[in-house]
Amino acid sequence: MDNASTSTSTMSPAREAATNLVSQWMALWNGDYAIAEKIISEHNRVHAAMLDGGDGSAVGGVSGMVGFVTQGRSLASDLTFSVEVGPIVEGDYVVVRWVATGHYEGGMPGAGAPAGTAVTFHGTDILRVADAQIVEYWLNGDTLDLMTQLQVGAP
Template identity: 35%
Template structure:
């Protein structure tokens, strides 16, 4: 399994109970996550786990699938994903693009562009 497949399948789709441990296995202690309009929103695996948990708990039956990638060049990894689930009882689907920088066997930096999952 590639690092990006672990990022999507283990971290974003994995067990919420195991999320902090999974995050520590996928990202570095000095990891920085950047969201649109919120550069440096996340620092380290515990903050990443908390942000993922918060987003996933907004939905029922939320799952992420890779649509394209991973595309790798040097220490950069890119991918496109689709998420499906239910938001406030209605079906929901949204897409996004990830760009990650890795160092060894962990990601150290992340940028994401995604549609508004709540349709707002």
């Protein structure tokens, strides 16, 4: 029997749905704001350590997420997010490890890095999904690594 015909497998419906959602999630983070209404619930809650010291609870719904993504991209408009690991699917949860690369454009208070500095940083997103939309989002981004590259607080 031919090995190729015996080793083919199909993705489970849950894995296929998660992979599709993560592709759209990455598209949102890569600047495709039109996708937001399709994948973000109006009741979405964000859990994240924010640069202003907040916990992310002020970011809610579709418009809040679009604003959050826009703010995240404001330091590097060429920022490109891609999946490193995942999606990992467990019940209603989807986990993805990502990497972001781009070039700093300036404007971060206290940053010593010149505009044009290449940046790369990583993070992990946990998404809780209901009715094919993200209803809860936990962000764990390596902000220390990014701030170090931007020389924030450096003498």
